[in-house]
Amino acid sequence: MGDLREILQNLSNEFGPAGRESAVRTRLRKLVEHFADGVEVDALGNLLVHKTGYGSVPRLRVLLAAHMDEVGVMITRVEKNGLLRFHPVGGIEARQLLGKRLIIGDERVPGIIGAKPIHLQSEAEWEKSPDLDGLAIDLGASSDAELSGKVKVGDYGVFATRFSVLSEDPGWPTVIGKAFDDRAGCAVLVALLEGEYPVDLVAAFTVQEEVGLRGARVAAFRSTPDAAIVLEGTVCDDLPQDEDEDGPAVTKLGAGPAVTIMDRGHVAHPGILRLLRECAEAEGIAIQYKTPGIGATDAGSIHLTRDGIPAATVAVPCRYIHSPAAILNLQDLADTVQLVGSALQRLSADHLRRLT
Amino acid sequence: MLDLMKRITEAFGVPGYEDEIRTAIRGEIATLVDDLQVDAMGNLVALRRGAGGGKRVMLAAHMDQIGLMVTHVDKKGFLRFAPLGYLFALASWGTQVRFLDGTVGTIGLDGRVNPRHDLPTLHDLLVDVGATDPTEAGKRVGDVATFWRPFVAQGNAWFSPSMDDRVGCAVLIEVLRRANGEVLPHDLYAVFTTQEEVGTRGATTSAYTIQPDIAVAVDVTLTGDLPHARPAMEVALGRGAAIKIQDGGMISHPGVNQLLISAAEAVDVSYQLEVLQGGSTDAMSIQVSRQGVPTSAVSIPSRHVHTPSQIVDGRDVEAAIALLGSFLRRPMDF
Numbered sequence: 257m258g259d260l261r262e263i264l265q266n267l268s269n270e271f272g273p274a275g276r277e278s279a280v281r282t283r284l285r286k287l288v289e290h291f292a293d294g295v296e297v298d299a300l301g302n303l304l305v306h307k308t309g310y311g312s313v314p315r316l317r318v319l320l321a322a323h324m325d326e327v328g329v330m331i332t333r334v335e336k337n338g339l340l341r342f343h344p345v346g347g348i349e350a351r352q353l354l355g356k357r358l359i360i361g362d363e364r365v366p367g368i369i370g371a372k373p374i375h376l377q378s379e380a381e382w383e384k385s386p387d388l389d390g391l392a393i394d395l396g397a398s399s400d401a402e403l404s405g406k407v408k409v410g411d412y413g414v415f416a417t418r419f420s421v422l423s424e425d426p427g428w429p430t431v432i433g434k435a436f437d438d439r440a441g442c443a444v445l446v447a448l449l450e451g452e453y454p455v456d457l458v459a460a461f462t463v464q465e466e467v468g469l470r471g472a473r474v475a476a477f478r479s480t481p482d483a484a485i486v487l488e489g490t491v492c493d494d495l496p497q498d499e500d501e502d503g504p505a506v507t508k509l510g511a512g513p514a515v516t517i518m519d520r521g522h523v524a525h526p527g528i529l530r531l532l533r534e535c536a537e538a539e540g541i542a543i544q545y546k547t548p549g550i551g552a553t554d555a556g557s558i559h560l561t562r563d564g565i566p567a568a569t570v571a572v573p574c575r576y577i578h579s580p581a582a583i584l585n586l587q588d589l590a591d592t593v594q595l596v597g598s599a600l601q602r603l604s605a606d607h608l609r610r611l612t
Numbered sequence: 613m614l615d616l617m618k619r620i621t622e623a624f625g626v627p628g629y630e631d632e633i634r635t636a637i638r639g640e641i642a643t644l645v646d647d648l649q650v651d652a653m654g655n656l657v658a659l660r661r662g663a664g665g666g667k668r669v670m671l672a673a674h675m676d677q678i679g680l681m682v683t684h685v686d687k688k689g690f691l692r693f694a695p696l697g698y699l700f701a702l703a704s705w706g707t708q709v710r711f712l713d714g715t716v717g718t719i720g721l722d723g724r725v726n727p728r729h730d731l732p733t734l735h736d737l738l739v740d741v742g743a744t745d746p747t748e749a750g751k752r753v754g755d756v757a758t759f760w761r762p763f764v765a766q767g768n769a770w771f772s773p774s775m776d777d778r779v780g781c782a783v784l785i786e787v788l789r790r791a792n793g794e795v796l797p798h799d800l801y802a803v804f805t806t807q808e809e810v811g812t813r814g815a816t817t818s819a820y821t822i823q824p825d826i827a828v829a830v831d832v833t834l835t836g837d838l839p840h841a842r843p844a845m846e847v848a849l850g851r852g853a854a855i856k857i858q859d860g861g862m863i864s865h866p867g868v869n870q871l872l873i874s875a876a877e878a879v880d881v882s883y884q885l886e887v888l889q890g891g892s893t894d895a896m897s898i899q900v901s902r903q904g905v906p907t908s909a910v911s912i913p914s915r916h917v918h919t920p921s922q923i924v925d926g927r928d929v930e931a932a933i934a935l936l937g938s939f940l941r942r943p944m945d946f
Contacts, residue, residue: 517681517754518628518681518694518696518754522813523627523628523810524628525652526628526629545753547753548681548682548683548694548753548754549681549683549695550694559813560653560813560816560817561817562817562820562821563652563817563820563821564652564653564655564814564816564818564820564821565652566652610631610651610654
């Protein structure tokens with residue numbers, strides 16, 4: 257698990273908003289190159305890693321996808337006073353941004369999204385949540401001239417959070433960091449590539465998921481798989497709740513890999529769902545089902561590619577995704593590797609067949 | 613035809629879980645076609661070869677009906693759910709639903725909403741299977757259900773919660789049946805698609821596979837014949853099959869529409885022209901498949917679409933069958 261933690265740490269700390277995933281891609285390439293039978297980068301920037309299976313021919317080809325990009329911002333204007341206006345890249349809301357530290361541009365300039373101190377706020381402002389248009393990034397510069405050459409319109413920013421360990425307790429090993437959506441999935445995929453499987457693997461580290469599942473669409477077209485499993489870091493909702501409410505908790509931290517049955521982008525293939533249930537039982541892994549109807553993953557694009565591709569999603573539950581700092585349980589991460597690894601061992605053409 | 617409607621409207625099939633309706637349709641058409649395939653998305657693709665030298669014509673009707681999926685079983689055994697396709701909360705309260713395993717439930721309203729004054733949202737609704745605890749409920753996250761009422765024919769008025777789009781499936785089946793034994797000029801791909809209600813997904817992949825020269829979706833459409841209908845719409849029940857000019861997701865190919873109009877007039881079938889504001893059909897995705905496909909849609913007008921009691925007119929259904937039959941027997945050049 258130590259190795260897995262180190263992989264996640266390094267991936268989490270990299271700069272990689274949607275459309276600017278190169279730093280993540282470079283690191284991943286180094287991590288997986290020696291396990292691979294072929295590595296390519298396509299026109300959109302997806303990193304496609306091929307690994308031949310040991311089973312007899314014809315072998316099934318399985319696409320495993322995890323997206324490299326994280327949510328962030330893009331600079332839209334540099335004000336005369338040196339403040340930066342910005343637009344969100346992916347699903348970020350204003351309330352998450354107030355007072356948060358960012359890193360901006362290729363020069364990795366540190367800055368903060370300023371918030372009016374409580375002393376200066378009116379009572380009405382306490383009650384109100386801010387508007388994205390009213391926010392600006394402050395790099396501590398005195399003017400736009402001072403920033404010239406360092407930051408320009410079109411530069412990206414991501415949260416500045418560095419990865420750290422919260423708990424070493426082997427029963428509850430938690431860590432905190434940014435971009436677990438979907439560097440957690442990337443870490444799972446790196447770990448899976450160390451194994452040997454009867455099927456041929458195409459491991460796709462995809463781009464631009466957060467802005468519309470874009471990289472996965474062309475990665476699936478290129479790799480023509482028989483089946484696909486998407487690896488994600490997904491929402492967790494086990495915050496304190498009103499007991500009377502008794503509503504669905506989307507997923508819970510530490511309760512095992514989260515399997516999607518249906519979200520806004522796809523209905524999971526029933527045969528792959530059956531396979532995942534079989535594997536969980538055989539391996540003694542606790543799994544949970546993500547509450548249906550919420551979110552979307554690369555599977556939304558992948559399953560509609562060409563003639564259609566049987567697809568499902570398995571995710572590591574993370575508290576507070578799309579915020580500056582998410583919390584993840586390393587046991588969930590390790591169990592996700594084990595579950596999907598087992599699925600790759602047991603997958604048969606029978607799982608992919610539709611009933612009449 | 614009424615027996616067929618009963619079999620096809622009462623089979624279970626929500627997006628992603630179309631096994632039962634697919635089996636039912638397969639049984640109806642197996643002897644009428646030259647080839648029958650089920651693809652990765654679960655689409656049932658039937659090929660009826662033509663004389664040779666004709667077009668590759670795709671007719672698509674979707675097998676899935678709107679429904680719901682359990683998201684949470686609470687401590688008292690009540691089931692919260694997510695919609696499969698667009699559900700009106702207003703129309704759902706008090707409706708009987710049936711699960712894939714046959715379990716029946718009623719859509720109930722929780723205490724936060726006073727139904728005398730307020731409109732519920734889907735979050736205020738639950739499925740009550742009459743249980744007193746979760747074990748007795750016997751349902752788990754991911755189980756699927758749909759509105760359940762039997763098919764009724766009352767003169768020309770036909771009632772069913774699944775009219776969208778089982779009536780289209782029945783039309784396609786009947787087109788195949790009536791052409792049995794005859795050699796048509798074109799290769800006909802009759803496609804019974806999946807997952808239309810969650811985003812025309814089955815049509816997306818089946819159109820890619822088939823690569824049709826011309827495509828027509830067969831689906832229900834809304835009508836403008838209710839009192840104070842807004843927005844105004846010309847389509848009315850009982851005035852014939854509707855030839856779609858455009859809807860919220862597609863502008864029909866004018867050449868295909870001209871072929872459909874000529875086909876209707878050649879056999880003296882009544883038709884109406886349809887401009888639907890909002891909503892769309894499988895035709896939307898077929899049209900933009902690969903390098904593009906000349907596409908239109910033939911619609912069966914339906915009142916109360918996406919409610920538990922949708923009505924179509926048997927004369928419009930008959931008109932759609934006759935129109936498509938004529939269309940398939942004519943040259944398709946434009």
